Amino acid sequence: MAMGAPTTALFAALVVAPIGITVHYSLNDVNFLRDEISWVGFSNYAKLWESGDFRHALYVTLLIAAASVVIPNALGLLFAVLLDAGSRLYTTLRIILFAPFVLSPLVVGLTFRWTLANDGSLNNALEALGIPGPEWIASPNLAVVSVGLALAWQLIAFATVIYVASLRAIPTDLYEAASIDGASGYLRFRLITWPLVAPAVTITTLISLISALKLYDHVVALTGGGPGRSSETVGLAIIRAGFTQNRAGLASSMAVLLLVITAATTVISLRVLRRREVEL
Amino acid sequence: MRQLRALLAIVVSAFFLFPLYLVIANAFKTDPEILRSPAKPPIGPTLDGMSGVLSVGDVTGGLVNSLLITGSTIALIMVVSSMLAFALHMSNSWISNTVGTVILFGLILPTPVILIPVFRVLKYVGLENSFPGLILFLCAYYAPFAVLVYRGFMRSIPRELAEAASIDGASLASIYWSVILPLLRPATASVLVICGVWVWNEFLPPLVLLGPLQGNTVTVGLFRSVGQFDVNYGQLFSYMLFVSIPVLVFYLLLQRYFVRGLTAGATK
Secondary structure, eight states: OGGGHHHHHHHIIIIIHHHHHHHHHHTEEEETTTTEEEEOTTHHHHHHHHOHHHHHHHHHHHHHHHHHHHHHHHHHHHHHHHHOOOSHHHHHHHHHHHHHHHSOHHHHHHHHHHHHSTTSHHHHHHHHTTOOOOOTTTSHHHHHHHHHHHHHHHHHHHHHHHHHHHHHTSOHHHHHHHHHTTOOHHHHIIIIIHHHTHHHHHHHHHHHHHHHHTOOHHHHHHTTTOSTTTTOOHHHHHHIIIIISOOHHHHHHHHHHHHHHHHHHHHHHHHHHHHHHHTO | OHHHHHHHHHHHHHHHHHHHHHHHHHHTSOHHHHHHOTTSOOSSOOOHHHHHHHHHSSHHHHHHHHHHHHHHHHHHHHHHHHHHHHHHHHOOSHHHHHHHHHHHHGGGOOHHHHHHHHHHHHHHTTOTTSHHHHHHHHHHHHHHHHHHHHHHHHTTSOHHHHHHHHHTTOOHHHHIIIIIHHHTHHHHHHHHHHHHHHHHHOOHHHHHHHTTTSOOOHHHHHHHHHHHTTTOHHHHHHHHHHHHHHHHHHHHHHHHHHHHHHTTTTOO
């Protein structure tokens, strides 16, 4: 194990220990400016429970997480079926389609801010079709939708490429045999494609879930958490409490809660999805 | 039918390209053109935005810093995580099993959760507000993913290979260096390109761990300049183009390894 020591030490000092310190801070009032720390038990958690702002941030985060699991999986599989072909055109299109996933979330957020502005390209296009465009970023509900769209745009790109790789790995003679046996297109999808892309469902779901629960960059670039605090996520709330307001104790209690939610949802989805993979 | 499918596929792909197109097109237009019709291609392109952002901002400094940080981080990740993966591959003790399991939890950890204490830990060892501090943190944060890719790949390398070499008297370190590492080349390519893109795009850790005095990465610089450039859109889009070009080039050159690394778990 000696060769594993450097990584293990780094990981222990800069990931494991900080988690412990976060839990410790969450049970204290922490003031870095005056270098003071005092035990307060669970009162930070009680404050979270009472805070309407934090409950809203939690609601926004979970809503986006739910949408980020459903939409990229559904559209990713759909686009993958469309793009699953061998010719050079389709290979090129797949390379293009994946590009959004490698772009900086800040750049994605800023271009969406530009596109979704009141006089932006989307509303101009809607107007040309005779539909009055809504205020995407300035209205509290649509601001949340806008943030979700920016994230989904990157995740759909990711999902599509993962599903294409998964589809390409399915042996074609399975489909041929099923066709000879007279299976319809729907049956072939239901009995061959859907079970065999199960590992792609797992990885897309996990990546989407984790990206949505830690959402920060897209929001900062697109809405800044506004209007008011209507599109603020838990990630934003943690950084604001911890750095802007110098309330590291309160921020840490949010962090612990986010960590518990992330661990619980990923472990549960992993169990459910892995079982589906095994049953094939 | 075949033409219809191709057409549909092109439309869908174009839709995903639109924001990137917006960045590229508007980086070469004048402000009045951008405001009048942001979606139009640059007819008679201008270099005002590009040269403007280079003369006003700290873009060049940011690019150098980001290259330095990304390069050092991925080099370090490559070495230390392949070493850990090899150690885990060869050993079956309870220590290695525990490390192998605990490190998997690093895959799901949201950065905002630990950045406050990470800053305290780095301060404790005197590495706060420094490049080495940020590089070490990013290495620790992305190591779980790299270890996962390496371990998955090592399953195809028979353990007997290393054991045979050790019977011949080679030390574990020299087996790793001369036998295992060369075999890992495809996994290394995946780790370098995926972690490279992630580290380059990382925004919150440099914002928090570098502080305002150390010089920015390009992402932090872009964020700080958004307010500043609100009146000069050509420069803002040029800045975004500078942030995006390196990752796009890196991705296009190594996209095969990018997809292969990400699908390592999906198509086994």
